[in-house]
Amino acid sequence: MTPGIETGRAQLEASDQRILHLLYRGLDDASVARHLGVGHRTVQRKVQRLMERLQANGRVALGARAQELGLLDGGEAGAGGAVRSDGGGPTGGNPRAIRG
Numbered sequence: 001m002t003p004g005i006e007t008g009r010a011q012l013e014a015s016d017q018r019i020l021h022l023l024y025r026g027l028d029d030a031s032v033a034r035h036l037g038v039g040h041r042t043v044q045r046k047v048q049r050l051m052e053r054l055q056a057n058g059r060v061a062l063g064a065r066a067q068e069l070g071l072l073d074g075g076e077a078g079a080g081g082a083v084r085s086d087g088g089g090p091t092g093g094n095p096r097a098i099r100g
Helices: 014-024 029-036 040-053 059-068
Strands: none
Touching (some): 014 029, 014 040
């Protein structure tokens, strides 16, 4: 475990946790914003803060790190969850892919 990172689900803000789950389901930033009733840029800023907090150097690394820390549904390691930065469709046809 990396020092300085709080890994418990309760230690993430509810909105940050919701963002991780929506991204994991394959929604892009604009769709996440609509689900949460916030602006697109707000979601982008929150994703950036999540990447900094979880020490992930990109959206793919954010998904991997969230899985590693058990922050996604049951901590399903290896169950997809690639974070897309190109805004494209789900990776490899996986409906649980995270994209930007």
